[in-house]
């Protein structure tokens with residue numbers, strides 16, 4: 001089992017010796033030294049720090065320089081993981097305090113100092129705080145909920161590789177995330193040291209060999225955990241290995257790092273990623289408050305590296321389930337050069353009932369966006385069918401019925417329009 005600790009994930013890009021071509025990275029040998037090297041300053045990536053984050057840093061991290069704050073390895077090393085670390089920064093409710101103290105096993109608490117700066121100190125109902133601090137409801141399994149709601153374990157061809165659709169695979173690269181979301185669909189496998197799930201380079205190699213042996217696979221989504229939490233050296237090795245498979249056309253990375261630790265998007269990493277085109281990225285956004293100068297800079301760097309960016313958003317009760325909030329998020333994403341891609345109905349993972357809206361709430365949001373704003377700002381609303389049925393798109397019903405050879409359609413303003421469809425039958429069951 002890969003350690004949850006940062007040092008087990010991260011080679012230090014500055015200290016890496018080039019390996020012989022084709023050789024797998026040695027995790028032990030490439031462990032970074034987390035101690036500051038005497039006389040060697042922390043790297044400054046000329047990354048923006050918003051006024052809000054500056055004020056937070058000065059108040060709660062007075063001895064920390066801007067360069068350290070902007071060093072993503074400092075952010076990982078200083079993740080907030082314990083009650084005693086949160087108490088001085090947030091006014092915790094009794095419910096939050098008890099849930100934090102009780103949390104053990106997978107889906108631990110971890111929040112980067114940067115992302116913590118976005119959480120409200122006083123308001124337990126603030127959206128970003130609700131999505132990252134546990135409450136007692138997280139320990140209650142509701143009707144229809146399960147630890148693995150999408151049946152991913154059932155579809156694992158080899159450990160860490162889910163092969164559900166004929167032409168594409170889901171490659172689970174790591175169990176590590178810099179910041180853990182309380183509604184995580186993979187809560188069973190993330191963040192646990194010595195847990196049931198393991199991630200290692202030998203497992204990656206086995207997964208690569210499986211893809212190699214299946215020429216029908218043309219698309220590979222790297223996910224986890226968060227693949228961008230892996231150090232440049234190891235990530236480059238994995239991408240190189242996958243690109244060596246000739247029939248694998250399309251690589252995608254699913255990540256929340258640009259949102260929770262945007263400092264990770266260094267120019268050296270984007271240069272490295274640009275070697276592997278066509279490479280696409282899906283970024284997990286939840287709320288417009290996440291669209292800070294730091295996150296916009298991270299997205300700009302990725303877009304400038306030629307990586308098409310899409311967003312994935314989970315619909316969450318009391319967090320983003322209103323039209324104004326969702327419209328602000330979708331508009332903000334377009335301005336950050338990210339195409340809104342999927343809006344997910346919250347998966348019935350154990351302990352997530354307090355996050356789940358009705359399906360109708362999602363449809364109403366789509367109805368409120370479609371036609372009322374740029375088409376590019378409208379994501380596809382989907383339910384990932386429990387048990388491994390895959391993504392099923394849902395649309396508001398714009399079909400009003402049929403009159404003879406005319407299809408009757410309702411537009412975004414509720415107006416009725418005819419479309420000639422001679423001989424058609426669609427809508428015949430709704431005569432007017």
Ligand code: SF4
Pocket residue numbers: 176177179180181183184185186187190224225226255256284
């Ligand atoms: S970043 Fe993704 S994998 Fe990690 S906790 Fe959040 S939802 Fe789960």
